[in-house]
Amino acid sequence: MKIGIGNDHSAVDMKNEVVDFLVEQGYEVVNYGTDSYESCNYPVYGEKVANAVAQGNVDLGILICGTGVGISLAANKVKGIRAVVCSEPYSARLSREHNNTNILAFGARVVGIELAKMIITEWLNAEFQGGRHQTRVDMIMDIEERKCK
Template identity: 45%
Template sequence: MSQPVIALASDHAGVALKSELAEWLGQNGYQALDLGPDSLDSVDYPDYADKMADCLKEGSASLGVLVCGTGIGISIAANRHRHVRAALCSNSTDARLTRLHNDANVLALGARTMGAEVALDCLRVFLETEFEGGRHQRRIDKMS
């Protein structure tokens, strides 16, 4: 059985945290697909949010993780795409509820607003939680 593919992208502020998340994914039975960047040179986060959206649309990954300084800008950019439901999470409760109720397919994190331990906890919970469906499905249908 193949490993689930999780795409990751960031801006320059999120490169280090993205790398830690990718390492954790590899150690926990997932395949990390790094969409960049791989340096600290300044880049524009909308470009990487668009790469994530394209990756999800073509089916190269089942879920994604976006990281910028706060997670705000990159999540706004990603949510311009109708098939993306990017949720900015600051704790594991946010991560659980956004999968459970919103069927989020992208986790957004802030590299400058949380430590790696909290980010990894958010990622773990995000990946372990399944969409509840039911009454929540009609709301998702209105966004997709």
């Protein structure tokens, strides 16, 4: 599985640790984030990863900024993206099982690296359950179709 990762200046160190963790787990990782500590704009990286996911260049995406909020908001503006911000593993797992999320975001200033690894593991190991959840995901995507014309 190929995972795209993006980050702003506040999350360079965490991104590097997450990349190492993912590679150790056998994932291929494509870095769309910055490697500089110089202040930059998180929407750039949220959009890069979201486009890569939407276009099928990577299977899933992970985004990290200070809180995870801003970068996920940018990603969610790309058609077909369902990005979720999670600060604990339970919501991460359920977001995949119930909402079929394709991008996970979290904050380098909110969670430590060990918690980030737990969140990522739960998210990646979860599978979309379909059924009644598919109906709801379809409804969400229908909103996108109607409002983005």
